[in-house]
Amino acid sequence: MIEIENLHKTFNRARVLNGLTLRVRAGETKVVIGRSGAGKSVLLKNIMGIVRPDGGSIRIGGTEVTTLPERAYDAVRRDMGLVFQGGALFDSLNVGENVGFVLDEFTKLPADEKRQRVAHALSLVGLGGIEEMLPSELSGGMRKRVSLARVLCMGPRIILYDEPTSEVDPITSDAIQRLIVAMRDRLKVTSIVVMHDMNAAYKIADSIAMIYLGQVIADGTPDEIRRSTHPVVRQFINGDALGPVTDDESMRFGHVK
Numbered sequence: 001m002i003e004i005e006n007l008h009k010t011f012n013r014a015r016v017l018n019g020l021t022l023r024v025r026a027g028e029t030k031v032v033i034g035r036s037g038a039g040k041s042v043l044l045k046n047i048m049g050i051v052r053p054d055g056g057s058i059r060i061g062g063t064e065v066t067t068l069p070e071r072a073y074d075a076v077r078r079d080m081g082l083v084f085q086g087g088a089l090f091d092s093l094n095v096g097e098n099v100g101f102v103l104d105e106f107t108k109l110p111a112d113e114k115r116q117r118v119a120h121a122l123s124l125v126g127l128g129g130i131e132e133m134l135p136s137e138l139s140g141g142m143r144k145r146v147s148l149a150r151v152l153c154m155g156p157r158i159i160l161y162d163e164p165t166s167e168v169d170p171i172t173s174d175a176i177q178r179l180i181v182a183m184r185d186r187l188k189v190t191s192i193v194v195m196h197d198m199n200a201a202y203k204i205a206d207s208i209a210m211i212y213l214g215q216v217i218a219d220g221t222p223d224e225i226r227r228s229t230h231p232v233v234r235q236f237i238n239g240d241a242l243g244p245v246t247d248d249e250s251m252r253f254g255h256v257k
Contacts, residue, residue, distance in 0.1 A: 001026040001158065001190040002047065007056035008214075009042055016042050017053070018214025029184050029191040031201040033236065034211035035245065040194040041085075043211070044160045047192070048082050049073045060158070078106060080158040081151025085166060089135040089143055095122070096131030099150045106154065121149040124186075125179060141172035145179065152183075159183065161193040165200050173200060180204050198237050202226065210236065212245075 002024040009017040016039040024030045032040050045051045047058060049065065058065050065076055089098045100118045103109055109117070122128050125145040135143060144164060151159055164180065165173040177200050183189055195201055201208055202222045209219040210233055218225060218233045228234060235243030 001028075001061060002192070003057070003059040004043075004047075005057040005059075007043075007046065007058065008054045009039070009046060009051065010054055015214055017046070017056075019056070020211065020215050022209055022216050022219070024190060024192060025206075026190055027184065027188050028206045029180065029193060029204055031193045031195060031205035031208045032211060033195065033198070033201060033208060035236070036196075038211045039214055040211055041162055044082060044162055044192065044194060047160060048077065048080060074106075078154060079156055080160065081154060081156040082160045083144070083147050083151055083162065083164060085163040089146060091135050093135075094131060095127075095133050095135070095138070095146055098135065098146060099131075099153055102150055102154055117153050118149075121152040122146075124152055124183075125149045126175075139172070141168045141176065144168070144176060148179070148183075152187075156189065158190045158192075161191065161195075163195055164193065165195060165197050173197070177204050198239075 002022070004020060004022045007017045007020040008015075020039070020043065022030075032043065034040050042051070046053050047060070053066055056066070060076055061079070063076065065073060068076065090101070093101070096115070096118050099121055100114050103114050103117060118131065119128065122130065125148050127142065127145055127149065135146075138146065161180065164176050168176065180191065180193065181204055184191060193204060205222050207219060207221055208225045209216050210225070211217070212232050218228055218230055220228070225233065225237065228237075231244050235245055
């Protein structure tokens with residue numbers, strides 16, 4: 001479904017992606033791990049076309065997208081959705097309006113059908129009947145689920161998650177993990193999930209890839225990653241301060257989220 005070859009991206013002379021190669025099969029949940037500043041979020045933005053790479057190839061469903069003009073890329077984006085780390089909800093809109101926002105932007109559906117889609121998307125994430133609530137009335141976990149409902153309104157084939165379990169308590173984190181698995185099993189979507197939480201990664205991933213110095217240095221099943229002998233992988237998954245990765249690494253290589 002997604003094929004990335006030799007991807008490069010630099011910001012202000014800081015190399016963030018440095019020949020990254022990654023493949024994600026249709027219907028697979030690929031978890032991408034790595035230190036803060038490793039380029040995980042930049043990778044998602046390149047896939048979505050929010051930023052364009054300096055070099056390399058991104059093929060989505062067999063279509064090379066790096067050279068597409070913006071209008072043609074919009075057609076590709078309609079099959080994808082990005083669940084932002086903080087939810088990225090509009091505070092001035094209620095939940096129903098936030099979820100239906102993408103429908104207003106990209107479709108000409110009748111009002112009744114829009115309401116039905118919004119209600120269905122909210123029910124999928126376990127939040128049926130909260131259309132009139134405001135974002136300020138929601139917990140952090142609810143905001144993340146509303147953000148996912150907004151993505152689901154468009155019926156995407158691909159969902160990208162940026163740190164979906166950050167800044168929530170362990171019980172809410174587990175609920176979000178179960179939701180990601182349910183979306184894969186029920187809707188057969190292809191997912192890329194960026195996260196630091198290894199316990200969550202092992203639970204939801206079909207495969208796990210680790211980014212280090214702008215490249216994928218390991219890619220395998222959860223069990224293969226857990227048993228990896230690569231010193232950087234082992235240091236990261238064990239959370240060790242001592243090892244080949246040092247605190248000044250991001251300053252040398254370029255710390256960009």
